[in-house]
Amino acid sequence: xSSPAPATAHRIVIVGGGAxxxxxxxxLGDTLGRRxxxxxxLVDRYATHLxxxxxxxxAAGRMDADLHDxxxxxxxxxxxFRFRVGAVIGLDRTNRLLKLDAVHDDDGIEILxxxxxxxxxxxxxxxSVSNDFGIPGVAERATSLDTAAxxxxxxxxxxxxxxxxxxxxxxxxxxxxxxxxxxxxATGVExxxxxxxxxxxxxxxxxxxxxxxxxxxxxxxxxxPRILPPLPEKIATAATELLGRLDVAVCVGxxxxxxxxxxxxxxxxxVIPADLIVWAAGxxxxxxxxxxxxxxxxxxxxxxxxxxxxxxxxxDVFALGDCxxxxxxxxxxxxxxxxxxxxxxxxxxxxxxxxxxxRLAGKPLSAFHFTDFGSLVSLxxxxxxxxxxxxxxxxxxxxxGLIARWxxxxxxxxxxxxxxxxxxxxxxTLSRVVRHRLEPRVKLH
Numbered sequence: 001x002s003s004p005a006p007a008t009a010h011r012i013v014i015v016g017g018g019a020x021x022x023x024x025x026x027x028l029g030d031t032l033g034r035r036x037x038x039x040x041x042l043v044d045r046y047a048t049h050l051x052x053x054x055x056x057x058x059a060a061g062r063m064d065a066d067l068h069d070x071x072x073x074x075x076x077x078x079x080x081f082r083f084r085v086g087a088v089i090g091l092d093r094t095n096r097l098l099k100l101d102a103v104h105d106d107d108g109i110e111i112l113x114x115x116x117x118x119x120x121x122x123x124x125x126x127x128s129v130s131n132d133f134g135i136p137g138v139a140e141r142a143t144s145l146d147t148a149a150x151x152x153x154x155x156x157x158x159x160x161x162x163x164x165x166x167x168x169x170x171x172x173x174x175x176x177x178x179x180x181x182x183x184x185x186a187t188g189v190e191x192x193x194x195x196x197x198x199x200x201x202x203x204x205x206x207x208x209x210x211x212x213x214x215x216x217x218x219x220x221x222x223x224x225p226r227i228l229p230p231l232p233e234k235i236a237t238a239a240t241e242l243l244g245r246l247d248v249a250v251c252v253g254x255x256x257x258x259x260x261x262x263x264x265x266x267x268x269x270x271v272i273p274a275d276l277i278v279w280a281a282g283x284x285x286x287x288x289x290x291x292x293x294x295x296x297x298x299x300x301x302x303x304x305x306x307x308x309x310x311x312x313x314x315x316d317v318f319a320l321g322d323c324x325x326x327x328x329x330x331x332x333x334x335x336x337x338x339x340x341x342x343x344x345x346x347x348x349x350x351x352x353x354x355x356x357x358x359r360l361a362g363k364p365l366s367a368f369h370f371t372d373f374g375s376l377v378s379l380x381x382x383x384x385x386x387x388x389x390x391x392x393x394x395x396x397x398x399x400x401g402l403i404a405r406w407x408x409x410x411x412x413x414x415x416x417x418x419x420x421x422x423x424x425x426x427x428x429t430l431s432r433v434v435r436h437r438l439e440p441r442v443k444l445h
Contacts, residue, residue: 021125183281
């Protein structure tokens with residue numbers, strides 16, 4: 001049972017409940033919050049959490065978001081922190097007040113008025129959003145996978161396009177559905193493979209007039225010379241071969257210049273017709289971070305932090321994950337920043353939990369050192385490709401196939417353990433194995 005926090009207890013406010021923010025809130029709640037040494041408040045614009053690397057599976061239809069999201073209010077009850085729903089609109093650093101916008105329901109009716117949340121220590125863990133670089137037509141005609149709502153919206157469009165194609169096939173017309181994915185990073189590659197695997201199952205549910213490989217045309221565009229630019233070339237080569245086996249057209253060196261009713265236009269003068277377009281070509285931190293009472297940000301709106309994760313202009317404000325521009329001293333080239341990866345956010349949350357406890361005790365803060373455990377890219381339910389790094393595997397081990405897919409799935413389990421604990425995750429996993437036999441292979445609504 002939690003000890004009541006004294007009136008003067010240190011107030012720690014965490015903004016964003018993603019891969020870093022929620023584990024940080026649970027760790028601090030289970031230690032400082034439970035013992036009454038501090039009050040921990042998590043703020044998020046949504047009431048539930050979904051691990052962002054799952055969004056491509058939701059978009060393709062292999063996963064139901066409602067069965068995998070986590071309720072923040074329930075997590076707050078279990079882990080001794082408070083939850084406030086609301087979007088950040090400003091900051092008053094002089095008076096240490098975080099400003100929240102009003103909350104409205106789906107019909108636009110106000111649920112909660114604008115409010116302020118007082119803090120002594122503030123942590124931003126708001127992740128990233130898509131960056132369309134101002135390319136004409138992208139915002140209006142392409143779907144980005146920033147949230148579960150985005151993924152579910154694309155899935156509904158995919159199902160609708162497939163149903164229309166089935167109707168055309170019944171009338172003897174062309175049933176072709178053309179899908180263009182712009183950006184061949186991990187999100188784009190994983191989405192292309194997942195769509196192919198899921199649409200193959202459509203015939204089992206009555207959409208049997210279409211031939212998935214022939215009639216659902218998937219094109220993956222990348223401006224760089226190869227797919228998966230941040231990852232080792234061996235991984236990119238293996239992923240390209242696997243995508244070829246899935247009949248996914250991979251076009252590299254194609255920079256998109258516009259998107260309109262005719263399709264996707266490239267700098268080479270090509271026009272690629274498209275019924276569905278996904279933008280997965282770049283990310284940036286949420287623009288609101290550039291309006292936080294003078295905190296330093298870079299061109300991508302990331303909060304500039306030092307190696308302790310404290311912001312450069314205010315020692316009471318910290319940032320982690322994709323929204324933080326954190327130095328990477330161990331990188332091969334000088335001046336590098338840590339990459340926007342889930343394992344970075346997870347490791348930073350672990351360090352920051354220790355640093356905030358040290359801060360309350362008046363002790364010096366430790367610097368963050370990133371340990372790269374490798375990268376894995378999912379290519380469907382039974383395949384993945386990637387590399388494992390570290391002493392356990394003797395440096396750098398390339399893996400692919402079913403073993404890599406199991407390793408990829410284990411990353412999600414590790415995230416669940418960080419917020420639920422091993423026992424709850426074991427029980428949940430067992431129940432999902434039993435329930436899986438009663439669920440359809442893909443979602444068609």
